[in-house]
Amino acid sequence: MALLTVTGLTKSYAGADGDLPVLAGIDLDINEGEIVALLGKSGSGKSTLLRCLAGLIPPSSGTITYRGRPLTGANPGTAMVFQTFALLPWLTVQQNVEIGLEARGLPARERREAALKAIDLIGLDGFESAYPKELSGGMRQRVGFARALVVEPDVLLMDEPFSALDVLTAENLRGELLELWESGEFPTKAIVLVTHNIEEAVLLADRVVVLASRPYGTIRATYDIPLPRPRDRDSADFTKLIDVIYQTMTGRGHDTPLPPPGVRAPAKRTPANTPLPAASVDGFSGLAEILQRHGGRLDVAELTDELSLEVDDLLPLIDALELLGFAAVEGTEVRLTPQGCAFSEADVQTSKEIFAPAAIEIPLVRFIATSLANSVDGRLRAGFFRDVLAHHYTSEQVAEQLDVATDWGRYAELYSYDTLHEEYSLEAPPD
Amino acid sequence: MGVPRSPANRVAPSRPRSPRPGWFSWVDVVVAAGLLVLLYVVIRLGKDITLSFTPTQVSGIDTDPVRLPYYAGRSLLRMFAALAVSLVFTLVWAYAAAHSRRLERVLIPALDILQSVPVLAFLTVAVTAFVALFPGSVLGLELASVFAIFTSQAWNMTFAFYHSLITTPRELDELSRGMGFSRWMRFWKVELPSGAIGLVWNAMMSFGGGWFFLVASELISVSNREYTLPGVGSYAGAAIVAGNLGHVGWAILTMAILVIGVNFLFWRPLTAWAERFKVEQSEAAQVQRSLVLDFLRRANWPRLLGRALAPLREAAGRAGRAFGVDDRPLLVDVRRRRAGDVLFTVVTLALIGWGLVSLVGYLADQPAGLSVFAEPLLLGLATLARVVVLVAVATLVWVPIGVKIGFSPRLTRIAQPVVQILASFPANFLFPLATWLFLRTGLSLNIGGILLMALGAQWYILFNAIAGAMAIPTDLREAMDDLGVHGWRRWKRLIIPGVFPSYVTGAITASGGAWNASIVAEVVTFGGTTLTATGLGAYIAHATATGDHPRLLAGVAVMSMYVVLINRLFWRRLYRLAEHRYSL
Ligand SMILES: Nc1ncnc2c1ncn2[C@@H]1O[C@H](COP(=O)(O)OP(=O)(O)OP(=O)(O)O)[C@@H](O)[C@H]1O
């Protein structure tokens, strides 16, 4: 029997007319002895799914069972490792590690023994009486691991555990984790890992579950990774898997069921079906310039290396360039269009002149600009746009969409925004 | 690519350690002796509290300066008793508000109103109630005094702790629920430590403000009867009545020693100790230091005590499990919850409605009827005018000075503790001297009242102006120098925007303090002469002294209304402006 079983899970957050799903139709089993990676773009609902598995947030519908029993509260068979470590700064390393056992009411002596064993296992000896702030990031995350492992949960849940660490530390910690897992001393039976790093997913997981984000988080594809460990990143199989998964993630692979069943491709772009990627003007201008420097075309893998960015940080920028018609994506290659070339070569004023007509074609930007033009005095409260968007996005998403639209519209000088009064207006702000 | 971080075992900050881990050192002896003395003093002072008294014999304050240490001790005991009560209130009220959706909707608005109510007007009601509760004992008066100080301390502390409770970082909430913490563990290991720094700092500020109310509450006349408690405040009062300026001087000196001593021996060590609850995961460049704390840390006592108490902590942890586990059920019965909400709302509204009806009935039965509100509404304008002048003048005077001080690290080091102590020093202590001055110069109290109110209130503006100026980054100032921006333009472009957020905080506190002070500043006596100003403060003071309850009620209600309205209509807007536009 699977340790965790998810059937027909949906999770919605409140929108204007009823709830808006951020996860829908998720079916997933976590079995004994496997490492599962949940992979997806930012906002695809990875963290939400993980917290549903932990029993920390209630699903809107569907069930999650642990060893066959439906969850009613926090999942007794899981423990979580956090991206930001979530250590208690006023407790020593040992006290932090003991905390889960204390919650279970274990007597002091047993707690101590178990904690010291976990500290030993995870390579923290000598740090027992240190406080978290005295430790480096890598050491802190070790404490996070030890704290979760000491309660011997069936399933270890990890939400981007390595992404707050620098590259070398993350690499080191990943290696140690795998060694421990392979050694058979690992006190848990399965691991679920949330990540937006494709390479990390393929390196660690037995199974990679790719979540799609539009129109809401669904499982787009699942890949079994049969490669033997330790895995060689330069092997042909490894790089091929990465390419395939990358194409799936960006929704351009041939084996992806896009559009999702039941949803027909819309004929017209609207603010509802064309969400703005979370990319600032500075961000995608920078990317365009780098592409330009490399002759206008570059492979995504090379780009991530060049920028030392995670692919997930890069995707919104690429999406933005594509949406604006400044770049086109073929397979894993990004290519600047002629406009894109002009945009990246121009000085500030000219680049604005090139950007403005492209931006006005973006549904949300156009919607704001035309609404303002049609209003009595050329001003509208942000609340108006929030209300309109709330029919299609959750409150968090609405805030994000408007932030991006404000940034783009301001740069294009299509409208200005007064943060204090939360008001958009057509005219330039008074000096 | 980023530079790899320094290796794991960075050197831990050197913390004062005991020289040898031996059992005893001279430090321990000193600390033990200190504790013993403290215990003795508390018992000695506390013994007198339950002495029976007849109201006539109370004013037997002995103005021999030799008695001052004793009086100071009694005053101090009151202050700490009030602090303890405030702390308990804070923990309970804030916890209830943060953890119960329904209670939150009642408790937080109530707190917002309570903090606008002029505390001094409460005092009379409190004295009457407590004296009736403990007839023939000083205990009633003591409790009334403690209550008055409590009402000046508790609200700030509660707001601070409530705020920290509702902003508990999401991961820590998830950690607590995911690991199955008991509610007690969540409180003890997560919530209380996260809120500790805010709590300690707010308690320290409130404690400083509390001296004012201590002095006011030691000397009060209610319903044509003088009540006096032994303490520094009443000592000064007696000295003033006797017209002995020398003794008044001794009282002022004692007060200064008290304020500075408590700061040095209690608050500095406490704030320094609270540094360990900083949530930032990195070493701060500048940390609070305290000589006393360093000294205590060299003693073996705290460690031994900690070890001895470990079983107790364990037991508390086990007992705490009785409060249940910190978990949120995934399935909520929406209909039951709705029904509970409706019931709660109905009961609350019914209680409030019933109270209002009986209040209106009570007022209507009085000779003046409901028109009793008319006079305080008008008088409020006079007091409002005083507050406005005070804040405006204090701003014009102290902001430039504060900026000057804040820009110079050397001046700041000297000035900041001094200003802190000036703000704590109970201004009403100096009222008699000022009154004497007014009598000599013939200055009307209508104008002089502003000065009296300013004696206490102005320091908040200065203090916050310094803090705001310190927060302006040096490189910004240097950039302005480079660009040759000087004079008014420099103020407009850099200084005002930089100081503004901090200034607003100070001005809110100052104006609140001024309203409160008006109750004691608009009526003053020296020797046999009483000066009275036209204003709401004098109105309340008069209603208090004569035991005119309808007037008292109307006065307090109107003053609270003024404060709440001004906060909402004026200060809160400025606050928003400060947050949005002028945050550096
Ligand atoms: N409490 C909430 N209220 C409204 N919307 C929410 C809430 N929490 C999450 N969302 C929305 O749900 C979507 C999924 O969020 P989630 O944090 O699970 O994504 P994620 O895949 O973990 O993204 P990231 O890689 O940025 O961590 C996002 O669009 C987010 O805006």
Ligand SMILES: [Mg+2]
């Ligand atoms: Mg996430």
